[in-house]
Amino acid sequence: MRDRLRHLALLTGALAILPFHAKADYPERPITMIVAYGVGGQTDITARSLAPFIEKHLGPGARVITVNKPGAGGEIGFAALADAKPDGYTIGFINTPTIQTIPIERRARFTLDRLTPLVNIIDDPGVLIVRNDSPYKTLADLVAHAKANPLKVSIASTGVGSDDHLAILALQRQSKAQFLHIPFTTSIDNYRAMLNGNTAASATNIAEALRGVQSDPVRVLGVMAAARSPMAPNVPTFQEQGYNIVMGSMRGLAAPQDLSDEVKTKLVDAITKAANDPGFRKIAEDTFQPLRVLDPVTFATELRAGDDDFRALWTEAPWLAR
Structure with missing residues (x-):
């Protein structure tokens, strides 16, 4: 009986620490980075040039796979990002003003509130x-x-x-x-x-x-x-x-709503280091990508301010009618 209790105690202790190991090991599998526009476009160029540097700063074995989901002016890709599980294994580029204007124009499959801004990269x-x-x-x-x-x-x-x-x-x-x-x-x-x-x-x-x-x-x-x-x-x-x-157009990375603080911190740190990496900055210079790296709070604030401005513009002059 004593041996069985000792065994149960050891098993319970092992199970208790498993979640912490899982968090520490993030990412344990490839991360999908969604681009809501086609291959060869400006966002695609930024994503594919940035991905190896995110891998570098996430640590050994990290993989970031760029996946293009174009269509409906960006709505398909943005919706796929918003609908993804908030576990850190799906991130994606969001682009102004379409991330703001699409939900103003129509009943969209996503809203800005369903996303977690991480780091802005480009202001073009x-x-x-x-x-x-x-x-x-x-x-x-x-x-x-x-x-x-x-x-x-x-x-x-x-x-x-x-x-x-x-x-x-x-x-x-x-x-x-x-x-x-x-x-x-x-x-x-x-x-x-x-x-x-x-x-x-x-x-x-x-x-x-x-x-x-x-x-x-x-x-x-x-x-x-x-x-x-x-x-x-x-x-x-x-x-x-x-x-x-x-x-x-601002272009930055976001994740689905309700991303855990632990994973968000790790992603923001890696993305920020990637955006400031001399290797990426040289590629950005060579491909005329105007960098403007913003932290999550500043990025979110600018997104919300832009959303307010476009809603006011829509009231004054709805662009679908033009």
Whole structure:
């Protein structure tokens, strides 16, 4: 009897410490990192270049697998992230403004409140680009032609409710011009439409534009930032050209709601170290990824502030009607 009690005590003690070992061993299996957009796009490039550095800083044996779930303007991927088990084995990139605008536009399969912001990585300001042989040498040229020829100047975007689309609408309101908005589902298709001459211009982000400038005959008419970009110091801002438009896309990592504090701390630490790793920062520089690393609290605060701003904008000027 005494031996049986001793055995039971040892077994109970062993079982009691198992959960702590499990937490200490995280991650014990591969982590899925969801990208809500297609392969080769700006978010995909960031994800695939960052993943090896997250593995490095999580420790020996860690694996991070990038999985693309494009569709519905990002809703499919965002919903998959929100619906995942909050165990730290599913994380994903969330992109402004679509992470905020989709639930405003329609009854979406996710909400911002169902996500746990971890670390923001990128803050990519918007730009407007044309082909080098375009008759529009400046933003003023493009606006003037659109005002004289309503709905004849086409501008491509990466979908309704995207930062590109909202920037086009802002330019319309401020200039009184009427552009023909042509939405695409990916940033690559948006860019190629302009490059192939199917649209007059492309509203996109500076990373996409500067990669294009390296090899394609394109010209950047303006950057939608509060100050000129260090990556393109010769390109004037929209504000310098008379339009108060500051628009772009933040891209950061999040997890499902109710992630444990222990796992969140480990993920945030590894992601932050990865984003600041000299190896990743060199890749980001070479691929024109504008880094802006934000901690979870700051990231969440900016997401909520943006959500409030877009809800106010929707009340004033619902973009689906434009």
